Amino acid sequence: MxxxxxxxxxxxxxxxxxxxxxxxxxxxxxxxxxxxxxxxxxxxxxxxxxxxxxxxxxxxxxxxxxxxxxxxxxxxxxxxxxxxxxxxxxxxxxxxxxxxxxxxxxxxxxxxxxxxxxxxxxxxxxxxxxxxxxxxxxxxxxxxxxxxxxxxxxxxxxxxxxxxxxxxxxxxHASQYLAIHSQLQGLREASEEYLVTIDKAKIDRKPLQIPNTNQLNQVCTLLEPDRFSIQKEIDEMKVEAQRSDRIVQEIKKTREQVKPGNSLPMFLIATCAAVIFYVASNT
Structure with missing residues (x-):
């Protein structure tokens, strides 16, 4: 009006x-x-x-x-x-x-x-x-x-x-109507305050930077499985184990050749032969 x-x-x-x-x-x-x-x-x-x-x-x-x-x-x-x-x-x-x-x-x-x-x-x-x-x-x-x-x-x-x-x-029904009207008014004011709060809470986030193709290829190259393989170390350990096994077998063979009653010099000669074989195999 x-x-x-x-x-x-x-x-x-x-x-x-x-x-x-x-x-x-x-x-x-x-x-x-x-x-x-x-x-x-x-x-x-x-x-x-x-x-x-x-x-x-x-x-x-x-x-x-x-x-x-x-x-x-x-x-x-x-x-x-x-x-x-x-x-x-x-x-x-x-x-x-x-x-x-x-x-x-x-x-x-x-x-x-x-x-x-x-x-x-x-x-x-x-x-x-x-x-x-x-x-x-x-x-x-x-x-x-x-x-x-x-x-x-x-x-x-x-x-x-x-x-x-x-x-x-x-x-x-007037009292119920007025009560509902007051509640709706309160909801409207609360929603306006909520919108203000949301607007103030917004964060200025920087855009996400995705790596390009060249950068991705460099990372993939650095992470190739071959770069982290221990196969070489395993092969070296196998060779060393085989060498040690041959030395042990040679010592056993020499001991079997030395019978009871043989003199001490023969045992020393066999031991020296085993040591010489070990040194020769390392060189």
């Missing part, structure tokens, strides 16, 4: 209007009290202002039975700027109902004998059931807190020509 208004205020400049109405805690307290609400917090800064107040909406049936309470806490953040001699105030409104919010845009400029304010109020409802009814009830309630009290002329510029039809949920 979005509506625009033009309001004329006599005998007051645009700057005075902002100071006495939009940046004045006493005036703020007055309009909330007269609107059957209460000012809860007032925090002005140089270029903005935070206002928190409570309003009584007075929901119509069956919304009243669904929500169970008329009180809504409103948090409004006003930002003040100047453009082409016009005072521009933009407000973001959030409520304690996560599916209900609003935006206000004000443009105030001086005119003859006063100032003119162009105000646009947009109600945003993110639910699906009783959309038009809830938006209208909230609009009527918050209008008491943002519109002038008496001395102004209000002209309605435009009203939504075709209200958006909402999904109908019977009153007996």
């Amino acid at each position: 979005k509506r625009s208004f033009t309001q004329r205020f006599p005998n007051i400049t645009a700057t005075e209007f902002i100071q006495t109405r939009l940046r004045n805690a006493d005036f703020e307290k007055q309009i909330h009290t007269e609107g059957n609400g209460a000012l809860l917090e007032w925090l002005p800064t140089k270029f903005s202002c935070l206002v928190r107040f409570r309003i009584n909406v007075g929901w119509s049936d069956p919304v009243q039975r669904m929500l169970g309470s008329d009180e809504v806490v409103v948090n409004e953040t006003r930002n003040f700027t100047t453009e082409n001699f016009k005072q521009i105030i933009s407000s973001n409104i959030k409520t304690n109902l996560p599916y209900l919010s609003a935006q206000i845009s004000r443009t105030i400029e001086d005119c003859k004998d006063g100032c003119i304010e162009t105000l646009t109020l947009e109600i945003k409802y993110n639910g699906g059931t009783f959309r038009d009814q809830i938006a209208n009830d909230f609009f009527k309630a918050i209008a008491k807190h943002i519109f002038p009290l008496n001395n102004s002329e209000i002209v309605v510029h435009n009203i939504d020509p075709r209200p958006v039809a909402g999904l109908f949920v019977p009153p007996r």
